[in-house]
Amino acid sequence: MDLKPRKALIILCLLVVILTTFLFVSIRLLARNPDEETWFNHTLRPHLASSPALRTILGLHFDGDARSDYLGTRSVKIIVEIDAESGLTLFPQAEQELVYAMHATTGKEIEIVHSSELTPTPGGYSDNIVVELAEQHQRYHSTHDAAVFYILVLSRSSGDEPIVGRTVQEDAAVIYEDPLSHLPGAQQALAQASTLLHEFGHQLGLPHNDHPGCLMNPEAEAGDFGTGGNLTTQFCAIEQQQLLVIKQTIN
Numbered sequence: 001m002d003l004k005p006r007k008a009l010i011i012l013c014l015l016v017v018i019l020t021t022f023l024f025v026s027i028r029l030l031a032r033n034p035d036e037e038t039w040f041n042h043t044l045r046p047h048l049a050s051s052p053a054l055r056t057i058l059g060l061h062f063d064g065d066a067r068s069d070y071l072g073t074r075s076v077k078i079i080v081e082i083d084a085e086s087g088l089t090l091f092p093q094a095e096q097e098l099v100y101a102m103h104a105t106t107g108k109e110i111e112i113v114h115s116s117e118l119t120p121t122p123g124g125y126s127d128n129i130v131v132e133l134a135e136q137h138q139r140y141h142s143t144h145d146a147a148v149f150y151i152l153v154l155s156r157s158s159g160d161e162p163i164v165g166r167t168v169q170e171d172a173a174v175i176y177e178d179p180l181s182h183l184p185g186a187q188q189a190l191a192q193a194s195t196l197l198h199e200f201g202h203q204l205g206l207p208h209n210d211h212p213g214c215l216m217n218p219e220a221e222a223g224d225f226g227t228g229g230n231l232t233t234q235f236c237a238i239e240q241q242q243l244l245v246i247k248q249t250i251n
């Protein structure tokens with residue numbers, strides 16, 4: 001090969017590497033901006049996030065980034081992987097309600113899998129520890145035919161507020177049992193299912209609303225189940241309508 005074409009080829013390769021690196025770093029930075037109205041988050045992010053592999057590579061881990069796993073046509077079933085702190089568990093009724101409501105919402109087969117038992121952390125769990133636990137213990141990951149919703153069952157948050165649930169990245173949730181332990185058994189089971197469905201709603205892309213009796217009312221996440229008035233295991237009519245709109249943006 002002549003020296004000139006060889007040089008040109010090397011320069012071209014270098015340019016491709018520089019451009020790819022620039023694009024990669026730019027997208028990783030844009031992916032960390034929580035402002036939903038940016039062009040990247042509003043327009044490009046949903047397309048990139050529809051691929052589980054790209055979510056990992058590009059760091060797309062906000063609520064709703066995995067919505068097409070759950071609502072799109074690619075996956076035929078959803079694996080619900082549950083890891084609980086030693087001595088804690090979900091009520092069987094809560095799991096049944098969760099399976100029923102997730103199937104009704106997504107139309108997919110729902111399979112529950114119990115995997116790791118976690119050693120308790122004294123003093124409760126910060127958001128960072130929860131993410132670390134999820135990364136260490138989540139065994140199942142979304143593939144072309146199965147989506148995954150990962151659940152951590154823990155005692156309590158390390159924060160001052162007695163929260164009962166949080167989303168964890170784009171495909172997981174944590175439920176804290178201590179703030180629900182004062183409820184009678186049947187109501188506690190309902191509160192567990194309601195909390196987990198609230199968090200699943202976030203992972204489908206639903207925002208909070210302030211309508212009494214709706215799943216996405218933020219009072220539920222704060223553990224305000226005193227009167228039982230907010231205990232529900234079905235998305236209300238407003239949320240059903242929002243889910244229809246979300247589904248239309250997928251596929």
Ligand SMILES: [Zn+2]
Binds near residue numbers: 198202218
């Ligand atoms: Zn919420």
